[in-house]
Amino acid sequence: MEAVRYERKELDYEDLSSTFKLVNRDFNRQYAGIYAVRLTKFRTLLEERVEKKWGKQYPIKKLVDLVPNEKVFVFGTIYKQQELKPSILREVSDEHQVLPLPPKARYVSGTDILILEDELQRILLVGNTNVGEFVTGVVIALLGHEDDSGKFIVEDICPADMPVVVNSPKIDFSTPRFIALISGLDLGSGNDSYLLMQEMIFTLMGKTGTPEVQEIMSKVSRLIIAGNSLSSATQDRHILDKAKYLMRNNMVASIEAVQQLDDIIFQLASSITVDVMPGAHDPANFVLPQQPLHHCLLPQSYQLSTFHTVSNPYNCRIGGRIVMGNSGQPVLDILMNSSLEHPLDAMEKTLEWRHMCPTAPDTLGCYPYDDDDPFIFNTCPDIYFAGNQESFGDRLWQSADGHPVRLISLPRFSESGTIVIVDANTLECFTLSFGTDEDSGVDH
Amino acid sequence: MADSSEMNNLLENVEQLINDENRIVTYEFLSQTCGIHVNLAKTVLGKYVDNLKKKVQDSSYQIVYSLGGYIGKNLKFLLVRDINLEEAKSKFEKIISLHIYSIQKGKLEKFGVLYNSNITEIKKSIQQCSGQAAIQCPAAKLKSPAELASSNVTEVQKNPEPVKPPPSTLKKEETSLDSTSLKTEDAEHTTQGKATAKEKTSSKLPATKGGKPAIAAFFATQQAIGRVNPVKEPAEKKVVDEEPKKSVTHKRLIRQSSDDESENENKDTNSEKVKPTKRFKLAEEPLKSHETKAKSKKPQKKAKQSKLSGKTQRKRIQQFSDSESNSDEEEEVILSSPEVPPQMPAPMSEDDEDVLNATVVEPKNNNKRSRKLVAKTFMDKDGYVVTTKEYETCEENEANENSTPKEKTEEIPEIETKPSVKHPSPPGKTKQKSITSFFTRK
Numbered sequence: 001m002e003a004v005r006y007e008r009k010e011l012d013y014e015d016l017s018s019t020f021k022l023v024n025r026d027f028n029r030q031y032a033g034i035y036a037v038r039l040t041k042f043r044t045l046l047e048e049r050v051e052k053k054w055g056k057q058y059p060i061k062k063l064v065d066l067v068p069n070e071k072v073f074v075f076g077t078i079y080k081q082q083e084l085k086p087s088i089l090r091e092v093s094d095e096h097q098v099l100p101l102p103p104k105a106r107y108v109s110g111t112d113i114l115i116l117e118d119e120l121q122r123i124l125l126v127g128n129t130n131v132g133e134f135v136t137g138v139v140i141a142l143l144g145h146e147d148d149s150g151k152f153i154v155e156d157i158c159p160a161d162m163p164v165v166v167n168s169p170k171i172d173f174s175t176p177r178f179i180a181l182i183s184g185l186d187l188g189s190g191n192d193s194y195l196l197m198q199e200m201i202f203t204l205m206g207k208t209g210t211p212e213v214q215e216i217m218s219k220v221s222r223l224i225i226a227g228n229s230l231s232s233a234t235q236d237r238h239i240l241d242k243a244k245y246l247m248r249n250n251m252v253a254s255i256e257a258v259q260q261l262d263d264i265i266f267q268l269a270s271s272i273t274v275d276v277m278p279g280a281h282d283p284a285n286f287v288l289p290q291q292p293l294h295h296c297l298l299p300q301s302y303q304l305s306t307f308h309t310v311s312n313p314y315n316c317r318i319g320g321r322i323v324m325g326n327s328g329q330p331v332l333d334i335l336m337n338s339s340l341e342h343p344l345d346a347m348e349k350t351l352e353w354r355h356m357c358p359t360a361p362d363t364l365g366c367y368p369y370d371d372d373d374p375f376i377f378n379t380c381p382d383i384y385f386a387g388n389q390e391s392f393g394d395r396l397w398q399s400a401d402g403h404p405v406r407l408i409s410l411p412r413f414s415e416s417g418t419i420v421i422v423d424a425n426t427l428e429c430f431t432l433s434f435g436t437d438e439d440s441g442v443d444h
Numbered sequence: 445m446a447d448s449s450e451m452n453n454l455l456e457n458v459e460q461l462i463n464d465e466n467r468i469v470t471y472e473f474l475s476q477t478c479g480i481h482v483n484l485a486k487t488v489l490g491k492y493v494d495n496l497k498k499k500v501q502d503s504s505y506q507i508v509y510s511l512g513g514y515i516g517k518n519l520k521f522l523l524v525r526d527i528n529l530e531e532a533k534s535k536f537e538k539i540i541s542l543h544i545y546s547i548q549k550g551k552l553e554k555f556g557v558l559y560n561s562n563i564t565e566i567k568k569s570i571q572q573c574s575g576q577a578a579i580q581c582p583a584a585k586l587k588s589p590a591e592l593a594s595s596n597v598t599e600v601q602k603n604p605e606p607v608k609p610p611p612s613t614l615k616k617e618e619t620s621l622d623s624t625s626l627k628t629e630d631a632e633h634t635t636q637g638k639a640t641a642k643e644k645t646s647s648k649l650p651a652t653k654g655g656k657p658a659i660a661a662f663f664a665t666q667q668a669i670g671r672v673n674p675v676k677e678p679a680e681k682k683v684v685d686e687e688p689k690k691s692v693t694h695k696r697l698i699r700q701s702s703d704d705e706s707e708n709e710n711k712d713t714n715s716e717k718v719k720p721t722k723r724f725k726l727a728e729e730p731l732k733s734h735e736t737k738a739k740s741k742k743p744q745k746k747a748k749q750s751k752l753s754g755k756t757q758r759k760r761i762q763q764f765s766d767s768e769s770n771s772d773e774e775e776e777v778i779l780s781s782p783e784v785p786p787q788m789p790a791p792m793s794e795d796d797e798d799v800l801n802a803t804v805v806e807p808k809n810n811n812k813r814s815r816k817l818v819a820k821t822f823m824d825k826d827g828y829v830v831t832t833k834e835y836e837t838c839e840e841n842e843a844n845e846n847s848t849p850k851e852k853t854e855e856i857p858e859i860e861t862k863p864s865v866k867h868p869s870p871p872g873k874t875k876q877k878s879i880t881s882f883f884t885r886k
Binding site: 002008205213214267421428 | 484517522524531540542554562580586
């Protein structure tokens with residue numbers, strides 16, 4: 001076997017996540033602002049889309065101006081009334097001292113109803129709606145009419161869909177360039193898959209395998225770690241319930257895990273550019289957008305120029321391709337509040353709705369913006385990923401204007417031993433999985 | 445590629461590592477220890493295995509292969525033991541990589557151990573991490589000091605607070621503990637039997653500022669309550685000054701106090717220790733002032749008390765909890781204390797416990813906060829006009845001047861003390877004596 005040395009190919013890179021960075025953090029506001037600005041922003045987007053789809057044959061009206069049996073377009077924010085959704089008000093008003101029910105996996109039922117809200121009023125939606133597919137917070141355009149009983153009979157639905165891709169940057173297709181995506185290292189979970197992690201590191205670094213493998217790996221120019229590098233076991237939720245003097249000498253579980261992460265990332269970053277996104281279990285803020293991990297957490301890795309901490313959601317341009325993604329919370333939340341089954345379906349919907357996490361701030365933590373909604377897609381991504389999903393999946397989705405988007409749902413590495421590699425030229429992707437002959441669970 | 449002599453050297457190394465040191469030799473381990481390229485290490489291992497097979501030795505060696513290939517369009521890498529190799533190969537559609545991962549003597553039960561056998565040292569540099577790998581990343585560099593510094597500066601400016609050590613509003617117990625003795629203190633809480641000895645040692649340690657926020661908060665609330673202890677501040681200072689002598693007096697004192705206190709009291713739990721302290725302060729304050737008044741104290745004694753302040757806090761609390769739970773006993777103490785010199789040991793131990801208590805409350809390094817003696821006149825329920833002297837917290841740095849006035853004030857005519865004794869006792873009498881007493885018939 002030859003002692004070859006390949007050089008890691010670099011790709012142009014531009015961080016587009018500045019909209020997700022919080023400048024001034026004012027948590028005293030309420031959430032009315034973000035809904036208001038969302039509706040205003042979508043109004044212009046939807047007007048465009050409606051005109052493109054149906055022309056100007058029907059008037060656009062606000063809910064207050066509705067006249068029964070007149071066919072019109074209305075715009076508004078969907079509110080989905082879910083019987084099963086936990087409500088603190090209901091819990092408080094409930095006088096029965098029954099034990100709380102175990103949390104449900106899903107908060108949808110057949111009795112859910114859709115309500116459309118605009119600035120002034122709301123109206124019940126009936127007719128051609130697929131209730132299960134919608135979630136609260138989506139802004140859409142509807143074609144239909146109000147009936148005599150004051151309900152809105154929906155005939156057709158028009159989501160905002162993705163923006164038109166204006167200037168596709170020139171892409172150099174001559175060399176294959178890969179981007180590696182990984183999520184859910186889940187360090188500190190107790191049953192750590194260190195060996196698989198080590199194999200993954202060695203493979204990406206070009207230690208494992210024959211020169212043939214090493215050559216493939218040398219084309220991987222960037223690694224994105226999409227959240228949950230630490231496991232939920234490192235979060236001690238009871239810490240606030242205990243008296244401080246009882247646990248002052250307790251070591252926080254996350255310390256060791258963060259040190260391991262530092263070590264892992266240092267090894268990786270010595271050979272490849274690494275972007276680390278925070279996830280639901282990482283030591284970052286809870287609400288979206290999660291801010292980049294503080295570099296003091298990873299002092300060793302921070303010394304390397306190839307190491308970057310980035311926000312969640314993350315948006316960047318790598319080698320001319322716009323890569324956008326999150327650590328999975330929006331997708332999991334949509335799955336919980338809709339009848340959609342697969343993460344890719346939910347991701348597809350978010351692209352259609354043109355909003356990355358419509359359920360924020362309803363069922364998903366979100367910073368109380370009052371003049372902006374950064375989760376509205378301003379550009380159409382080429383690669384759109386969501387971390388920490390049940391299994392790997394990929395799909396090519398076409399926007400209304402025919403722009404292809406590669407959707408990728410990333411599996412948790414700790415469970416699957418799998419990372420995903422995307423070809424930035426062709427948008428094709430494949431998995432790279434690691435295992436041993438003693439476990440069959442990693443079989444993909 | 446290595447020439448034959450080098451190859452032989454490496455093979456010898458492998459031989460040694462496997463047979464003499466009984467190690468699991470992985471290619472990564474070999475590459476790191478011998479400083480050779482990973483692919484060369486794989487070749488060496490391959491040769492070594494070939495040689496082994498030629499010798500037709502016993503099958504006590506376990507070889508693990510790294511197998512990589514395509515399943516569909518997806519790549520998969522497996523670590524496979526030699527016995528399972530053929531079976532594993534059949535799962536792949538196209539094999540693109542097969543090399544030896546590790547050799548070892550004996551059987552590999554768990555793959556987990558391979559992880560540790562790859563780690564030779566904690567890697568601190570890029571060269572160590574990826575120097576022997578087949579891919580080099582020219583982009584990976586250490587950031588320049590300026591780059592690091594700039595971001596550090598901005599960070600520091602953003603959060604100056606977290607860097608600071610916790611505020612030094614700590615109890616005597618804490619302050620007397622060195623930061624290294626924190627562990628000791630903790631153990632002390634859990635293992636009561638050793639508590640006395642440990643406290644002795646810990647009290648000898650120089651006072652430091654390190655402390656735990658939780659306890660500090662606890663005591664801060666006590667201070668907020670406004671309870672005051674005399675002599676606290678001076679005592680504290682003397683503790684520091686007279687440290688050498690302290691250990692001697694400690695032992696004596698502990699013996700003395702053990703006369704008064706039953707053995708089982710010493711075994712009080714930690715939690716009891718904490719809570720009674722608070723109650724002691726609230727309820728016991730008048731009593732204490734009475735005692736100090738009743739006995740005319742001499743400066744020497746004071747010095748002694750201060751020395752004693754290092755004594756275990758626990759004892760005092762035990763005594764207190766005893767007296768509080770049993771109001772009769774409390775009265776006994778009160779009655780006996782004015783009377784007699786012979787009983788000196790008992791009051792003394794109590795006194796020094798008061799001192800202890802005082803020092804506990806007082807933040808050691810906070811010189812500005814001190815106690816002032818204030819005369820308060822009021823009419824008690826028996827119709828006596830009572831003048832009591834009480835200490836109140838003030839913010840000036842008068843601790844040293846106060847010490848002399850205090851001595852004087854303590855020599856108050858005994859007549860006055862009696863009403864003052866009565867005053868504190870009513871709350872004690874009305875107190876529920878035991879949990880069952882509430883249900884008894886009156």
